[in-house]
Amino acid sequence: MTMRYVGLFSGLFLLIVGVGLFMGSPFTVRLMVEAFAFALIAMGLNIQWGFGGLFNFGILGMLMLGGFGVTFISYPVNEAFWVSNGPAMLGLTLLAAVAGAAMIILAHNVQRVGITGKWRGMVIVLAWFVAYILFRSQMDPAASYIISQSGWVGGLGLPVLLGWAFGGLLAAGIGFFVGKVSLGLRTDYLAIATIGIAEILRAVIKNVEWLTRGTLTVSPIPWPVPNPQTFQSWGYDPASSFIYARLGFLLVVVGVVVVALFLIHRAYNGPWGRMMRAIRDNHVAAGSMGKDVTRRQLELFVFGSALMGIGGAILVSFVGIYDPSSYQPIHHTFVIWVMLIVGGAGNNFGALLGGLLIYIVWMLSEPLAQALFQTLSNFSSDMGWGAIPDISSRSVQMRVFVLGLVITVALRFAPKGLLPEFVRRHD
């Protein structure tokens, strides 16, 4: 088993070195930063699916929340907003929201004054409706006022690392509610519920222009380490400034991943992890032994969401632009599933390996496909059949196909992944 770990990780290392030789250092360092961020997200999914068997198809929503978190915390302050009436109007909106929430909570408790059954249901629906109208009556003018006066709310201008933490916290907080409402569902229902919630989140984040600038996108989002422009102002030439700046970023990200891996692995091997696996394998038995199944599953969901949020925040601050419309289910949910399934669900090192490997495959299938099509195109034009049109836009699509193939092949021939979960037996 150890040989397998050593072999696979050294193979991965050789692959990275090979990529570095062929594609150049700036590309490779960028690739590695993003690959480690995706590995962190895959580890988050491993907590949910590998430890607890919780099916989460809403990873995209968590990444968007993380990205929003770092944008909000670290983007410079927008003075025009803070001197306008905007904060006061947002305060009123918050009051309306609190009033609405109080109304809904009261309506859910009307059975105490003797209103039950059908009537209680009607009161609840009515309360939701009134609360919604109340909220919209404050929210809509505030939103259009902020957009017309100051564009959007702006950031807080705080350190980026704080933004990453806030992104994780935000994702964990929303993950708590998502888990609270949906964890009672069976696996495929849970998948559809989480994907539905993620789509709702995506629609909201894309359209609340006053808070996120929506489709107008936010940039540049600062880096936690000196960025290439800073290096250039210190007198480095552009090429090496990119390498040094990205190397600095890579160090920070690898640090985060190592800390997370250490903590998760300790938790996995400890009593807590054993309890989680017991719940995953037979939640009825675990429940009868006195474990609070729903609560433990909620814990897993929240922890996993936090890691996904941090990963999403890292990706956004590395790219330097927050574009809510760039999030796609394939690129931000399904790819991560491929990573975990190929790497090995239930194994933290498997999640790390899968995350790094699949991201490299994902990014490399584009240039490889381009080379392949170019060769084919040259061949066909030599034969007098004409060249293949739009090679560059077509080869981008190859990676979606390649990943689909990878996951179906993996499910058929290695369903436990490259590094299967290690089951210790005490006979």
Added chain:
Amino acid sequence: MNELVFFFNQVVIGGVVLGSIYALGAVGITLIFGILRFAHFAHGDMMTLGGFITFILAAIVAGFGIAFPLPTGFVVLPLAMGIAAVLALGIDKGFYAPLRARGAKPVTLLIASIGVTMMIQGLIRLFFGSSTRSFFDGEPKKLIRIDLPFEGVTRPISFTEPQLLLVVLTAIAVIALHYFLTRSRLGKGMRAMADNADLARVSGINTRLVVRVTWVIAGALACMAGAMLALDVSLKPDLAFNILLPIFAAAIVGGLGHAYGAIAGGFLLGFAETLAVFNWAVLLRPFRAALPDWFEIPGSLALVQSEYKLTVAFIILVVVLLVRPTGIFKGAST
């Protein structure tokens, strides 16, 4: 009265058209779930694939210079549905059947269907690029207007020819499916297998055949839905992937595994979406004189902004999942 006609055009026609598309897709999803017990995420892309097959066939037919009184894409639809059914069988044979034979859990099949989604999507974009196409480049899209014989009505009821065909075709498909499920031996076998697969097997039902028939029906219906959607709006590679979730929502609202529930759920969601984004202020304006003076009719009185149209389906989905996971109709969850 003009306002009522506007309401009819916007809500009733829009809801029926959207509902038909949702219903056609949701029936396929719900049949697959009932027989094979997994949520088939590749269904949206099977719809898109069907749209593209129809497009190619229509282009070939148009290339021969043959013209029909109906849209060409509609005329070649039966052939396209046949091809799509064969492809659906092939997909099952290649990707799902080996997993089933191994006794894999439904979740594994679900993840495999994600892989199939990605492969179909990648292939479609590989061959057709990501541009938008229209079936009506070579022929006009006919608009049907019905003038109402009432006084003071100037606005006609209007809809397009593909919309009419879509609704008629959906009705035919639903009735045919009803007779198939209730009258034919195979259809009864399908219902039996959806109820209890083991019991169906021991009572001599050929379950392999039932599975194959399920894929044929699901593939053909998906192709029909995709082609009609493409005829109604336009053909894009992500055409159906965007409405995959509303379709799932429709299937769940109707109760996964129940064919009639899926149809009802589809129409319910279609109407819910159009009603939610309809601007109710339009209907209030004729009563301006009757309303008190202090009441000012706002410019927009829609329940949600139109950007959130698709979100309505998801919210209904989540609420139904939480309040009644078995769907709005009584019946055992499978």
